[in-house]
Amino acid sequence: MAASRTGRRGLPPDATSPDTKTRILDAAELLFMEHGYEATSLRQLTAAAGVNLASVNYHFGSKDVLFQAVLTRRLDPMNQERIALLGKLERDAGDKPITCERILFAMLIPALKLARDEKRGGKHFLKVLGRAYADPAPFIRHFLSAQYAEMINRYKEAFLRALPHLSRQELTWRLHFVMGALSYTLAGTDALKMLSQVASTDNEELMLQRLAPFLVAGLKAPALNDTRKLELVSGL
Amino acid sequence: MAASRTGRRGLPPDATSPDTKTRILDAAELLFMEHGYEATSLRQLTAAAGVNLASVNYHFGSKDVLFQAVLTRRLDPMNQERIALLGKLERDAGDKPITCERILFAMLIPALKLARDEKRGGKHFLKVLGRAYADPAPFIRHFLSAQYAEMINRYKEAFLRALPHLSRQELTWRLHFVMGALSYTLAGTDALKMLSQVASTDNEELMLQRLAPFLVAGLKAPALNDTRKLELVSGL
DNA sequence: ATACGATTCAAACGAGCGTTTGAATCGACC
DNA sequence: GGTCGATTCAAACGCTCGTTTGAATCGTAT
Numbered sequence: 001m002a003a004s005r006t007g008r009r010g011l012p013p014d015a016t017s018p019d020t021k022t023r024i025l026d027a028a029e030l031l032f033m034e035h036g037y038e039a040t041s042l043r044q045l046t047a048a049a050g051v052n053l054a055s056v057n058y059h060f061g062s063k064d065v066l067f068q069a070v071l072t073r074r075l076d077p078m079n080q081e082r083i084a085l086l087g088k089l090e091r092d093a094g095d096k097p098i099t100c101e102r103i104l105f106a107m108l109i110p111a112l113k114l115a116r117d118e119k120r121g122g123k124h125f126l127k128v129l130g131r132a133y134a135d136p137a138p139f140i141r142h143f144l145s146a147q148y149a150e151m152i153n154r155y156k157e158a159f160l161r162a163l164p165h166l167s168r169q170e171l172t173w174r175l176h177f178v179m180g181a182l183s184y185t186l187a188g189t190d191a192l193k194m195l196s197q198v199a200s201t202d203n204e205e206l207m208l209q210r211l212a213p214f215l216v217a218g219l220k221a222p223a224l225n226d227t228r229k230l231e232l233v234s235g236l
Numbered sequence: 237m238a239a240s241r242t243g244r245r246g247l248p249p250d251a252t253s254p255d256t257k258t259r260i261l262d263a264a265e266l267l268f269m270e271h272g273y274e275a276t277s278l279r280q281l282t283a284a285a286g287v288n289l290a291s292v293n294y295h296f297g298s299k300d301v302l303f304q305a306v307l308t309r310r311l312d313p314m315n316q317e318r319i320a321l322l323g324k325l326e327r328d329a330g331d332k333p334i335t336c337e338r339i340l341f342a343m344l345i346p347a348l349k350l351a352r353d354e355k356r357g358g359k360h361f362l363k364v365l366g367r368a369y370a371d372p373a374p375f376i377r378h379f380l381s382a383q384y385a386e387m388i389n390r391y392k393e394a395f396l397r398a399l400p401h402l403s404r405q406e407l408t409w410r411l412h413f414v415m416g417a418l419s420y421t422l423a424g425t426d427a428l429k430m431l432s433q434v435a436s437t438d439n440e441e442l443m444l445q446r447l448a449p450f451l452v453a454g455l456k457a458p459a460l461n462d463t464r465k466l467e468l469v470s471g472l
Numbered sequence: 473a474t475a476c477g478a479t480t481c482a483a484a485c486g487a488g489c490g491t492t493t494g495a496a497t498c499g500a501c502c
Numbered sequence: 503g504g505t506c507g508a509t510t511c512a513a514a515c516g517c518t519c520g521t522t523t524g525a526a527t528c529g530t531a532t
Binding site: 287 | 509510511512
């Protein structure tokens, strides 16, 4: 269907004009971030990208496939880097357990690197990803499950060794909580206008540095026991 | 525009047939949960509710207003109950500080009560709410900000007294993380298919009982300092 | 030069959308 | 029993959507 880098004749040949597929992906990343998947039309998308309306269906086949391409372009390398970082930690540590902090940092650092690259919209992508987590569309849910399965399983095993006081089930829930806080934070929707005195969101690094101690403490917390159950129910 | 409970003549007068406005709200709650706001059409919504297509615009004015009505019907009472619970805690404690656990429980318990009421879709609503947190539509964001402002500010002051080692800015971020984990968990999107060995989602109570110790530990964690900053950046 | 596959383009397709309209129908009241 | 406001109803409005089509145009190899 597509191979060489030809075509593109209508628009002025800027120095900042990559091929059509990339222009579509860049515009889609930006607009999906601003308005979400359903609320972004292919007409405004192709207009923003400076390409013809039919280009999306020619190069990607459908709007759904385009959205998956937007996600996989950055998500797959990020998760591969996460797995590689964890592998390096494990190799350096021999058969000794790794600390909880270092495992979590290995998860956060690739996301931080993505948030840093200003030239190509890493921050835009993280917002799109944060919203995709909460999107009910089945094709999005299945896609994310497949993309995350390997990375999550590798990290779950590592955390299990680092947090021996947690059962596998307990850890599953805590990783769920970690992913929730992380995606909500990276998406940065400012839902509750909490940024009254906080600097603008251009400082993802400081944000993750605040998130890390919070998550580490939560992961290290004692496991649930029956005494605590009664506290919650009848505590008030 | 609307006042008495008259009308309704087309459908059989079941015992389970409240007035048109309520039937619309119930169907909307369910469908907004399943497909999201944008992907739910008024045609499928009114068909599911067993009412005429024009009823939504007659009773609510527009689809936007209907969505806000779906949210406010349950969110406003829940946040009022949260404020009342915190007020009761503060009255009982006199001028002594309240523990972090009790403040957090006062936030969680109204949500838990909503998740429990099976007859009228409390769980459905919590999923809708979790997704609304991540929705980019401006009218949703403004609505949620207004609905949450009072509750969040009251709790922030309470947490500030319970956690004196945290600056106001640090606490703002931590409450952001708490809301992230909470909304993600309540929305229960199972994004990462983590429920491999976990019981089905009908047990919100056990879920919140696992979430509480995680969040308490995160809130109580030491504040960020410069030593930790260096760890994160050059730690790997 | 010519032929060819890849790509771009303007235009249209059918479907579905939120909303509006105006008549029909209801319960309530004089 | 007739009037009135509230509600329901079927039908249509204008519009936008994702997708398809077929011709025009490109770079490239013959």
